[in-house]
Amino acid sequence: MRHLARWIAIVYLALLVVWPVSLVFWHTFGDGLAPVFATFADPLVLHAFRLTAVATAWSVVLNVLFGVTISILLVRHEFPGKRILNVLVDIPLSVSPVVVGLALVLVYSQDTGIFGKPLAALGVHVLFATPAIVLATTFVALPLVIREIVPVLHEVGTDQEQAARSLGASGPQTFWRITIPAIRWGLLYGVVLSLARSIGEFGAVKVVSGNVIGRTQTATLVVEQFYYEFDKERAFAIASALALVAIAAIVAVGVLRSRAAIKEANS
């Protein structure tokens, strides 16, 4: 019975994940490495990757800052509206990225948006530019850091923090010397997951970026464009690069998790 279940799981994953993804790599390297190098020499492609990197960096930094703050708020403090906040945090996971994109368009549209109009008057253009891409990417990755840290904070409890306070540590000293080291593994998983999610974001970014070639096109958008232009070689090359980064991130999480598990087992 257990064997059967195992085989079903393996076949299911193989058909759904392993086979299609390996086909991407197969297509990429089927004609040798030359076309792959040619793809990554293209300034348009490089620009797209740079934009993806910028959006991902912002998304990770913002989500770490606000994620840690919100997590501590949710775990360590009681306040009215806490449950609502808890639910709001999960919305980016459940709402389709396209909806996120459209929502951002409504808010930041230069003609009608609540924020968009005054910002445009100041000469700041959010929509169809890097800021909107950053916002969309940050939005979709928002829950990942929080959902990793919250259970760790619960588990660690407040004893260590109180001990630090009684030993003379101020609030910030306690935070940096006790709280952060205590949640460091959870934080690291959160960062890696946000990174992977941000790199791969497509739907929300497509809506808010305008998809302007060479200006507001991220790597995922370039893949789509090349694909529709029947330039499958280059589409697959970029797709492979994106997949590689994501796989590397997941492998990193796996290694870190098992390492942390070993550490836990020793304690």
Place this chain on the structure above:
Amino acid sequence: MSIDIQGVRKQYGTFVALDDIDVTIRTGQLTALLGPSGGGKSTLLRIIAGLEEADAGRVVIDGVDATALPPQKRNVGFVFQHYAAFKHMTVAKNVAFGLEIRHRPKEEIRDRVKELLSLVHLEQFGHRLPSQLSGGQRQRMALARALAVEPRVLLLDEPFGALDSNVRKELRTWLRRLHDEVHVTTVLVTHDQEEALEVADEIVVINDGRIEQIGGPDELYDAPANPFVMEFLGPVTQFRGEFVRPHDIDMFASRASEAFAGRVVATQRVGFEVRVRVVLPSSDAPTVTTTNTSVSVTRAHFEDLGVGVGDEVWLRVARGAARVQSEAVAVGS
């Protein structure tokens, strides 16, 4: 370095954890806050440390009003039941924490940590992580960490509560010796009356958010203020309308002066002692009801008496025994 607690009150919702507490904890002494769980003793300790805020009243430490001070400004050492070890730091780093926060010179910190680790017998463990220590060792580390900052008062919240009973007894004796060496004003919260009686110079019995009695261990044991204190500090039984300790009743196999007759209904051997249950005619209605009295005698004495279930025995309260009038004479208990 005395601690003055004046009119302290704390309420959680409708539950009154502390109800107008007044107590002075004397300098250099080891004071135990003793009482059942949920009686408010831990809350009082946390209020002294500043980890919890009182709804009313003042906490004066060493003549300074500390009521509004945050914990890090009170200079108190706090030891938690579950050690609260900094898990990501070595034992030496744990002990050094308070000194590093105070930016003491590196050499001073090193020397002080060494000194403290030898004080708590952990010299060999400085480089280990807390997870590699036993419970008793972790708690000794926590104690060294609290002592490192030379606190004005040391507060211990059920420090041995999570340990095995053997380790607990060992550490308790060790704590008393340590206190005789270090002489820091210490407050120990415990629900274990044996621990309090063995370790403390003074015991504050707290129940239901109120102080039941304050006094030295002998004073509390010999002259309990009320049935609660008497019952909490050791086993009690009823004898002719009074609470008495089972080992404070003399038992005779034949008639003796001032002794009352009864009949043995059960005996139970527990280690060195034998617990004998005796039925006596009730004191206020001798012909109608009876009361049960438990008597505790040593095994050797019990064998000397040569009595068993069904035999008649004579009981009287030993001289100098602690006795408290039972509020309402319970019948047939």
